[in-house]
Amino acid sequence: MRKRRIRNEALWRTEIMHGRRDFCWLAKQVQNKNIITYYLDDGKKTAVTETIEREMPLLFKEIRRSGSPDASIAFLPGDEAALGTEGYRIGETEAGYKIESASPVGYLYGMYGLHRLLTTQNEAGFPYESVPDQSIRMIDHWDNFDGSIERGYAGESLFYDHNTFRGDMELIRQYARLLASVGINGVLINNVNVHRPETFFVTGKALAEIRKISDVLAAYGIKTYLSVNFAAPITVGQLKSADPLEPEVALWWEETVKRIYEEIPDFAGFVVKADSEGEPGPFTYGRNHDEGANMLARAAGLYGGVIIWRCFVYDCSQDWWNREADRARAAYDIFEPLDGRFLDNVILQIKNGPIDFQIREPVSPLFGALKKTNQILEFQITQEYTGHQRDICYLVPMWKETMDFDTKHGIGLTVKEAVRENSPVCGRSGIAGVGNVGMDANWTGSKLAQANLYGFGRLVWNHELSAEAIAEEWVRQSFCLTEEKCGKLAAILTTSRDVYEAYTCPLGVGFMCKPAVHYGVDIDGYEYDRWGTYHYADRDGVGRDRTVKTGTSYTRQYSDARFSEYEDLSSCPDELLLFFHHVPYTHVLHSGKTVIQHIYDTHFEGVERVREYQAVWESLKDSLDEGSYLNMKERLVWQLENAVSWRDQVNTYFYRKSGIPDEKGRKIYQ
Numbered sequence: 128m129r130k131r132r133i134r135n136e137a138l139w140r141t142e143i144m145h146g147r148r149d150f151c152w153l154a155k156q157v158q159n160k161n162i163i164t165y166y167l168d169d170g171k172k173t174a175v176t177e178t179i180e181r182e183m184p185l186l187f188k189e190i191r192r193s194g195s196p197d198a199s200i201a202f203l204p205g206d207e208a209a210l211g212t213e214g215y216r217i218g219e220t221e222a223g224y225k226i227e228s229a230s231p232v233g234y235l236y237g238m239y240g241l242h243r244l245l246t247t248q249n250e251a252g253f254p255y256e257s258v259p260d261q262s263i264r265m266i267d268h269w270d271n272f273d274g275s276i277e278r279g280y281a282g283e284s285l286f287y288d289h290n291t292f293r294g295d296m297e298l299i300r301q302y303a304r305l306l307a308s309v310g311i312n313g314v315l316i317n318n319v320n321v322h323r324p325e326t327f328f329v330t331g332k333a334l335a336e337i338r339k340i341s342d343v344l345a346a347y348g349i350k351t352y353l354s355v356n357f358a359a360p361i362t363v364g365q366l367k368s369a370d371p372l373e374p375e376v377a378l379w380w381e382e383t384v385k386r387i388y389e390e391i392p393d394f395a396g397f398v399v400k401a402d403s404e405g406e407p408g409p410f411t412y413g414r415n416h417d418e419g420a421n422m423l424a425r426a427a428g429l430y431g432g433v434i435i436w437r438c439f440v441y442d443c444s445q446d447w448w449n450r451e452a453d454r455a456r457a458a459y460d461i462f463e464p465l466d467g468r469f470l471d472n473v474i475l476q477i478k479n480g481p482i483d484f485q486i487r488e489p490v491s492p493l494f495g496a497l498k499k500t501n502q503i504l505e506f507q508i509t510q511e512y513t514g515h516q517r518d519i520c521y522l523v524p525m526w527k528e529t530m531d532f533d534t535k536h537g538i539g540l541t542v543k544e545a546v547r548e549n550s551p552v553c554g555r556s557g558i559a560g561v562g563n564v565g566m567d568a569n570w571t572g573s574k575l576a577q578a579n580l581y582g583f584g585r586l587v588w589n590h591e592l593s594a595e596a597i598a599e600e601w602v603r604q605s606f607c608l609t610e611e612k613c614g615k616l617a618a619i620l621t622t623s624r625d626v627y628e629a630y631t632c633p634l635g636v637g638f639m640c641k642p643a644v645h646y647g648v649d650i651d652g653y654e655y656d657r658w659g660t661y662h663y664a665d666r667d668g669v670g671r672d673r674t675v676k677t678g679t680s681y682t683r684q685y686s687d688a689r690f691s692e693y694e695d696l697s698s699c700p701d702e703l704l705l706f707f708h709h710v711p712y713t714h715v716l717h718s719g720k721t722v723i724q725h726i727y728d729t730h731f732e733g734v735e736r737v738r739e740y741q742a743v744w745e746s747l748k749d750s751l752d753e754g755s756y757l758n759m760k761e762r763l764v765w766q767l768e769n770a771v772s773w774r775d776q777v778n779t780y781f782y783r784k785s786g787i788p789d790e791k792g793r794k795i796y797q
């Protein structure tokens with residue numbers, strides 16, 4: 128029998144009563160505030176207001192007193208013009224607090240917001256107003272019906288188990304609670320690679336199960352999306368073709384969508400990965416992507432649904448010897464010419480970088496260039512290329528960097544603005560993250576990887592928060608530490624992206640990891656393969672030449688200002704140098720170091736930093752719960768092994784290629 132997870136409310140409460148900590152940031156009840164009553168007086172009950180009623184005693188300690196309560200939380204109607212449909216304002220009253228919002232879901236967010244403020248000693252004070260910066264704030268699950276999760280590092284799927292729906296609604300409710308507490312309002316429940324069993328999700332029996340999931344999520348203000356297979360009319364509908372311009376194909380989708388909405392009236396829409404990594408798509412029929420997406424959008428549009436169409440489209444059978452073919456160019460080459468040709472319920476979902484979720488990539492040139500198309504920016508929360516939830520890698524600094532990046536299209540158009548402002552329908556734009564949870568008792572496998580899920584939600588809701596502030600918030604909500612220790616733990620998080628980059632990926636080169644697995648070092652693993660991700664190291668130098676002058680011309684996909692910056696060796700930022708240029712090992716960086724010395728230094732330093740993390744973690748031992756302490760202690764051992772093997776292989780490899788010794792004389796295996 129499967130071991131039951133330690134995750135139910137009763138246990139949360141028991142644990143708190145015994146002064147022990149639990150596995151997530153909502154475990155702390157607000158105490159000593161004498162919050163005893165709440166008034167939710169908006170006339171009618173909804174699934175969301177019922178959720179609020181259930182949640183209140185979990186979050187706030189209930190102390191019943193005789194007579195009229197002297198502390199309370201009142202929920203009052205708020206001003207929609209200022210707060211929108213999801214925002215809230217919290218103020219103090221003589222009797223306690225008031226939460227104003229124009230909708231039940233705003234109250235829900237306000238309740239979690241108040242809990243956060245009171246458990247993190249936030250200095251913002253009251254009144255406190257919060258309105259989300261993006262409309263769609265979404266988690267994408269790459270979960271398969273057999274229970275496995277593509278690129279999942281925290282156990283099996285919450286939703287599926289051996290080709291059945293797991294049916295653990297209480298677990299899904301707890302997950303929805305976590306997500307709503309950080310403002311997530313959409314969940315894609317199946318893998319974008321839609322294998323045969325999931326292709327049938329759009330049919331009767333499965334829909335009844337999906338409806339149950341969707342109902343639970345909806346009670347937390349979360350909408351449900353499904354990934355569909357573009358060839359479903361053939362697989363499911365027994366048609367001969369899935370050509371988007373064939374009337375019978377369009378009709379099949381119309382009927383299919385109708386059935387879905389009959390079962391799930393508030394269904395959000397489809398996510399589609401087409402013509403990518405073996406998935407079928409419009410190209411199969413000589414059609415373009417607007418034709419494919421618009422055909423589905425017409426069907427979904429009848430019910431208010433959307434089509435999220437992914438731009439992760441590239442030729443994964445590239446000839447590695449063909450220096451002109453450049454995978455980085457693909458998304459822009461395909462989608463930029465289609466700008467303005469999509470219906471207004473189509474949203475293009477664009478990965479943060481042009482290749483694939485590496486620890487360091489430039490920002491996708493589609494941001495800022497697409498001006499007449501709804502857009503979603505896609506991040507990866509699950510640590511596929513960033514340490515598999517074994518190595519610590521807090522990703523919020525990287526996401527923040529992407530969102531704040533000035534595309535220099537127009538006057539100061541950052542990515543976060545471009546996503547929202549360049550989308551014709553603002554409510555149909557936003558940010559998605561590929562989720563990192565599974566059946567593991569602490570949700571994310573690595574305790575510290577929780578900070579990525581938490582941080583994703585917080586940052587996507589409020590773009591002004593710093594990565595440091597979010598890390599501290601999460602630490603305060605998850606542990607009971609002194610100020611000093613809280614600072615130490617938050618510092619591990621906030622430096623961890625740089626450390627992971629230091630021992631893995633020099634100067635933006637990327638993809639020196641083990642093929643398929645994407646963890647551990649294999650410098651030439653992808654070098655002579657079909658996937659289009661090459662470092663071009665030879666005896667004279669390293670890096671991919673993507674310039675107009677001598678390379679693949681990828682640089683030209685950016686705005687004029689960014690183009691000049693990247694094209695010119697003297698202005699290209701060090702951290703992206705090898706992404707854009709092929710340079711000799713003796714090339715001197717802006718930092719003053721040569722490329723080869725930079726490679727040696729960062730790989731030696733990366734390992735030392737991991738050793739420091741181990742020491743800090745040991746120093747926190749007595750202040751941590753045993754489970755969390757052991758969880759990360761074990762992972763830090765793995766991380767050190769990983770960092771050492773990256774250091775030794777990368778340094779040896781480049782020493783052999785270049786023949787240039789380390790100027791500090793450290794040990795490099797030969």
Ligand code: BDP
Pocket residue numbers: 277278319320400404439483484511
């Ligand atoms: C890559 C993953 C692959 C996904 C793909 C995608 O390696 O498993 O299917 O992204 O985003 O990073 O579709």
